[in-house]
Amino acid sequence: MRSPASFRKRQRSTVFVSLLLFQLVLIILQLWLFISALEGILAHEPGMAIPGAIVSAICLAANTWMLLGLNRTDHEH
Amino acid sequence: MEKKLADDFPVDWEEDQYVTRREFFKFMTLASGGLAVGSAALAGYAALPRGQRHFDRAVVAAAADVPVAGFLAFTYPRPTDPCILLQPQPGKFVAYSRRCTHLSCPVEYQPDHQRLYCPCHNGAFSQDDGHVLQGPPPRALPQIQIQIEDGFVVATGVKDA
Numbered sequence: 001m002r003s004p005a006s007f008r009k010r011q012r013s014t015v016f017v018s019l020l021l022f023q024l025v026l027i028i029l030q031l032w033l034f035i036s037a038l039e040g041i042l043a044h045e046p047g048m049a050i051p052g053a054i055v056s057a058i059c060l061a062a063n064t065w066m067l068l069g070l071n072r073t074d075h076e077h
Numbered sequence: 078m079e080k081k082l083a084d085d086f087p088v089d090w091e092e093d094q095y096v097t098r099r100e101f102f103k104f105m106t107l108a109s110g111g112l113a114v115g116s117a118a119l120a121g122y123a124a125l126p127r128g129q130r131h132f133d134r135a136v137v138a139a140a141a142d143v144p145v146a147g148f149l150a151f152t153y154p155r156p157t158d159p160c161i162l163l164q165p166q167p168g169k170f171v172a173y174s175r176r177c178t179h180l181s182c183p184v185e186y187q188p189d190h191q192r193l194y195c196p197c198h199n200g201a202f203s204q205d206d207g208h209v210l211q212g213p214p215p216r217a218l219p220q221i222q223i224q225i226e227d228g229f230v231v232a233t234g235v236k237d238a
Contacts, residue, residue: 019102024105044215066106
């Protein structure tokens with residue numbers, strides 16, 4: 001029979017993998033936004049650039065928030 | 078021999094190259110920051126005002142030399158920038174870059190159709206403001222800003238579409 005500590009460890013591992021996958025999704029989104037903005041500028045249609053930069057900054061904030069949360073959790077344990 | 082090697086290099090190769098999930102997470106956050114900075118740089122570049130560019134004034138031709146419903150080829154602002162000066166109606170002059178915005182083929186004036194035509198891929202632009210009438214060109218022809226001074230047509234700048 002597994003101990004509660006073991007369950008908590010497995011649970012933390014699952015949460016970590018979920019966060020990692022979510023971060024990958026955000027980075028792929030950022031990459032797509034960057035390429036789209038670049039293509040738009042080269043096609044003399046720069047309307048995508050500013051909204052793309054705002055969304056990219058939001059993704060960065062989310063990633064940083066997750067990283068800080070992980071560091072905080074590590075220090076607590 | 079192997080023992081001596083292990084003593085000299087005590088760190089295991091696989092262990093040395095091992096990247097933990099947390100390190101990977103930090104690296105991805107760094108990559109995210111790089112992409113955000115890149116996007117911000119693109120946004121800053123896109124926000125730069127560049128609708129109209131001023132260059133040195135240059136006399137293109139005497140207004141009397143341009144035939145009505147005809148054209149005159151010239152270069153502006155550099156000798157390698159082909160342009161075309163039109164007089165669709167008596168006393169009305171317009172000038173455009175002669176490079177098609179699709180693949181830079183030189184456009185030709187067709188007064189019968191009131192358009193500038195690109196024979197490479199059947200693109201056409203309006204003679205009035207250079208907007209795209211047909212074909213694959215993605216944007217209007219850049220317009221050359223001109224003034225009439227003492228009977229001469231003078232180019233003063235370039236206005237992008």
